[in-house]
Amino acid sequence: RMSHHGARTRRVVRPAHLRTSTMAAMTQTQSLAANVLRSSARRVSGSVRSGTVRANRLQVRAAASDRTLPIDLRGKRAFVAGVADDQGFGWAISKCLAEAGCEVILGTWVPALNIFETSLRRGKFDESRKLSDGSLMEFAKVYPLDAVFDTYADVPEDIRTNKRYAGNEKWTMQECADRVKEDFGTIDILVHSLANGPEVMKPLLETSRNGYLAALSASSYSKVSMIQRFGPLMNRGGAVISLTYLASEKIIPGYGGGMSSAKAALESDTQVLAYEAGRKWGVRVNTISAGPLGSRAAKAIGFIDDMINYSMSNAPLNEKPLLAMEIGQTAAFLCSPLASGITGTMVYVDNGLHCMGLATDSKSLERKD
Numbered sequence: 001r002m003s004h005h006g007a008r009t010r011r012v013v014r015p016a017h018l019r020t021s022t023m024a025a026m027t028q029t030q031s032l033a034a035n036v037l038r039s040s041a042r043r044v045s046g047s048v049r050s051g052t053v054r055a056n057r058l059q060v061r062a063a064a065s066d067r068t069l070p071i072d073l074r075g076k077r078a079f080v081a082g083v084a085d086d087q088g089f090g091w092a093i094s095k096c097l098a099e100a101g102c103e104v105i106l107g108t109w110v111p112a113l114n115i116f117e118t119s120l121r122r123g124k125f126d127e128s129r130k131l132s133d134g135s136l137m138e139f140a141k142v143y144p145l146d147a148v149f150d151t152y153a154d155v156p157e158d159i160r161t162n163k164r165y166a167g168n169e170k171w172t173m174q175e176c177a178d179r180v181k182e183d184f185g186t187i188d189i190l191v192h193s194l195a196n197g198p199e200v201m202k203p204l205l206e207t208s209r210n211g212y213l214a215a216l217s218a219s220s221y222s223k224v225s226m227i228q229r230f231g232p233l234m235n236r237g238g239a240v241i242s243l244t245y246l247a248s249e250k251i252i253p254g255y256g257g258g259m260s261s262a263k264a265a266l267e268s269d270t271q272v273l274a275y276e277a278g279r280k281w282g283v284r285v286n287t288i289s290a291g292p293l294g295s296r297a298a299k300a301i302g303f304i305d306d307m308i309n310y311s312m313s314n315a316p317l318n319e320k321p322l323l324a325m326e327i328g329q330t331a332a333f334l335c336s337p338l339a340s341g342i343t344g345t346m347v348y349v350d351n352g353l354h355c356m357g358l359a360t361d362s363k364s365l366e367r368k369d
Helices: 016-064 089-099 110-121 173-184 209-233 259-281 304-314 324-334
Strands: 077-081 103-109 141-145 187-192 234-244 284-290 346-349
Touching: 077 089, 089 103, 089 187, 089 324, 103 110, 103 173, 110 141, 141 173, 173 209, 187 209, 209 234, 209 259, 234 259, 234 324, 259 284, 284 324, 324 346
Parallel strands: 077 103, 077 187, 103 141, 187 234, 234 284, 284 346
Antiparallel strands: none
8 A cells, every 4th residue: 555655555454353353342342431421321310300309308398397596585584674664675675585485574763663563563564565475474573773873872862862762672783683682593684774864955065064974874884883783693694785876976966965975885885894794704795776766765855756757768778667676676686595606796776777878868969950
């Protein structure tokens, strides 16, 4: 045979039996490869079908399952300071704690105690006391409390002889803590729902020293005092919750009398107390920055309705007013084992109003055609 260069090449002729053997081997190899491919395809197909079946079964099981991630506070005991009616955040927090199975003890301001207990006894709060299973929220005990005074030695004579305090005893912070220890031994949850500023309607430039210090005493130092005295009663893993307001960090004209300073102090103390109480007693300390709510206490400010309307106009979630129960549910979560890694934190529950930098309903934004 001639090559493409014109040179003669030599053709090798294999014996017939070798040619037959080689062809058979090639055929066998091709057949084996085809079988492997078909087998692999069947395994892949079967795997896909099996995976799909398993996924479908998981979906069916998930849909049919009753599993949830509940807030379970059964066997826990809470002391809630600052409940005097069924309108405010303190009541809502108490109700959510009770809904989660927690035993609730109250500390009520002494001058409001008689009216509160009478209303409770006569069923005026029954509608508000209803829990999801139809039962009524019960309080293990209601103690008189004035969180402005640490011990009875701190109480001035005019308060000791005030008729609004008559008939009550052992209502200072230390005395109340001692009574709770005597009656219940320990607690797991401590709720500070206290605030008062006698000059709250005055601008800061017109606030007196006494008015300013009174706001800090009742609204922020009272939390320090509570943890000092109730901390030794708390089981490890317990939680402390308080309430603050956006005026601590943003200017809210009308929220005066040193109250904005008191809330700023409370937020700073939350972090320091989280460290100190965490190391000393193994408890967590957090605070909730709540949006405006038209409670009886808030109406004393005088412009709460305007703040609610402002929030409805400018908050990211502006289709609904803020509900007290939304603060209560957040507090229940923060007090539960689900929040075991959260401490020294402020959580906003205000429909997102805190993140706004511009009032969308401002007249300065109106455009003339």
